[in-house]
Amino acid sequence: MDGAIIEVCSGDTAFTIVPENSPNIPIDTIVERIEKSGFSCSLRSKFCHTFDGEFEMTLYPSGRLLVRAPNIEVANEIAALHIGEWLAS
Numbered sequence: 001m002d003g004a005i006i007e008v009c010s011g012d013t014a015f016t017i018v019p020e021n022s023p024n025i026p027i028d029t030i031v032e033r034i035e036k037s038g039f040s041c042s043l044r045s046k047f048c049h050t051f052d053g054e055f056e057m058t059l060y061p062s063g064r065l066l067v068r069a070p071n072i073e074v075a076n077e078i079a080a081l082h083i084g085e086w087l088a089s
Contacts (some may be wrong), residue, residue, distance in 0.1 A: 006075055014068045015075035018072040023063040023087045030059065033086045063087055 007016040022051040023030060026040050031041055039053035051057040055078065065082050069075045 004016075004079050006072070006079055012072075013070070014066060015072065015078075017065040017067065017075070017079045017082050019063040019083060019087060021063075024089060025087070026043075027061055030063075030086050034059070037081060037086070056066070 003020050005018045005020070007018065008014075010018055027049070030071070031044070034051055034057070035041055039051040039057065041049055042052050044052040046061070048061075049059045055074070056068040057078070060066075062070050064076070067075055069078065
């Protein structure tokens with residue numbers, strides 16, 4: 001995935017998407033974009049935002065996104081959305 005590193009964690013059931021650069025847009029804008037993609041923000045704090053939907057996700061202020069997904073292919077799809085749409089300037 002260009003623009004991000006995907007790390008496998010939790011026995012291949014969770015993946016961390018780490019953008020090459022920190023986001024240069026407000027976190028609230030990122031949250032709004034994720035919600036428009038069909039996820040519901042279930043927790044908002046200065047430390048992280050969690051989302052429910054097809055997959056559970058946690059967004060950190062650095063732009064890092066933890067995704068509970070069934071496989072790396074799904075994680076790659078979420079990473080493409082994250083880098084290409086949700087973090088886009």
